[in-house]
Amino acid sequence: MRHLLTGFEFTKEQYLELINLASQMKANPSAYMDCLKGKTGTIMFEKPSLRTRTTFEIALYKLGAHGVYLDLQGGDLGKRESIADYARNLSRWTDCLIGRVFSQKTLEELAATGSVSVINALSDLYHPAQAMADYMTVKEHLGKLEGVNLAYFGEGNNVTNSLFIAGATLGVNVTCFSPLGRGPDIQIFNQAKAIADKNGCKLEVKNAVEFDKSYDVVYTDTWVSMGDNTPLESVKALYMPYQINEQLVEKSGAKIVMHCLPAHRNFEITDEVMDGPKSVVFDEAENRLHIHMALLKTLLG
Ligand code: CP
Ligand code: NVA
Numbered sequence: 001m002r003h004l005l006t007g008f009e010f011t012k013e014q015y016l017e018l019i020n021l022a023s024q025m026k027a028n029p030s031a032y033m034d035c036l037k038g039k040t041g042t043i044m045f046e047k048p049s050l051r052t053r054t055t056f057e058i059a060l061y062k063l064g065a066h067g068v069y070l071d072l073q074g075g076d077l078g079k080r081e082s083i084a085d086y087a088r089n090l091s092r093w094t095d096c097l098i099g100r101v102f103s104q105k106t107l108e109e110l111a112a113t114g115s116v117s118v119i120n121a122l123s124d125l126y127h128p129a130q131a132m133a134d135y136m137t138v139k140e141h142l143g144k145l146e147g148v149n150l151a152y153f154g155e156g157n158n159v160t161n162s163l164f165i166a167g168a169t170l171g172v173n174v175t176c177f178s179p180l181g182r183g184p185d186i187q188i189f190n191q192a193k194a195i196a197d198k199n200g201c202k203l204e205v206k207n208a209v210e211f212d213k214s215y216d217v218v219y220t221d222t223w224v225s226m227g228d229n230t231p232l233e234s235v236k237a238l239y240m241p242y243q244i245n246e247q248l249v250e251k252s253g254a255k256i257v258m259h260c261l262p263a264h265r266n267f268e269i270t271d272e273v274m275d276g277p278k279s280v281v282f283d284e285a286e287n288r289l290h291i292h293m294a295l296l297k298t299l300l301g
Helices: 012-027 051-062 083-093 104-113 128-142 158-170 186-199 232-242 246-252 281-300
Strands: 040-045 066-071 096-100 117-120 149-153 173-177 203-206 217-220 256-259
Touching: 012 128, 012 158, 012 281, 040 051, 040 083, 051 066, 051 096, 051 281, 083 096, 083 104, 096 104, 096 281, 104 117, 117 128, 117 281, 128 158, 128 217, 128 256, 128 281, 149 158, 158 173, 158 186, 158 203, 186 203, 217 246, 256 281
Parallel strands: 040 066, 040 096, 096 117, 149 173, 149 217, 173 203, 217 256
Antiparallel strands: none
């Protein structure tokens, strides 16, 4: 039994195999329509979702499996009955638990107490399946991953952490530009950096936005993540220097622009860039489906 809790579980070869399988599934989905026939997955979300929920449910369907959605946005998980008892019940009926949770600890507890695969569909610390789809998208557009320079702008968050982990494993140079004190999780960064050092790529965190080299990819995410009640307007001045706009794209040398979505248009990214020729944001969104199909086949097949 295998889990995807953080993204650290996968080797470089496994990331590449997953991306290749996702590309094959994208090209020829009907060849895989029975590969999880009769299996089921439970999609249990404590937070809202458009892309992740829809694509996991459709991915299960396209592989011959069935997805059951449990809406936990009312705060049921761990309250109506313990997290461990959720895991023990669900493990009797279903083949995997796909969880979007406020706390990473919840996923770890589900994995420790249940007896089926647990897949992280976003937590406070990680968004591993997002990063997998993102690097698949980079490979499609740039033809390679090793040696690619990716710059992330904005709040260092779950998405940033996962871009660091998967990037370090795949040989991508990842730089995060964030205001002082708003960078990524330092422990996760150091853990990812140790992998990057072995793979000959570079991870960096910088405060001032300056371009001492050109970047192939520029990437951003919301300045305020789900679960944080800070009004977006109140951090606008702090984050505005990190906004992906036409000027920043021009200076960075970027070939493609990425955003995991949902976007707060004209906050972290301008309309011109998001709707412009370098934007691949909807390719990323599409690839969530293909990567989830590959992930489910890999973990449950
Ligand atoms: N990118 C992403 O995870 O989108 P959702 O929150 O809509 O699932
Ligand atoms: N960092 C964002 C990602 C949304 C897909 C959040 O956690 O809300």
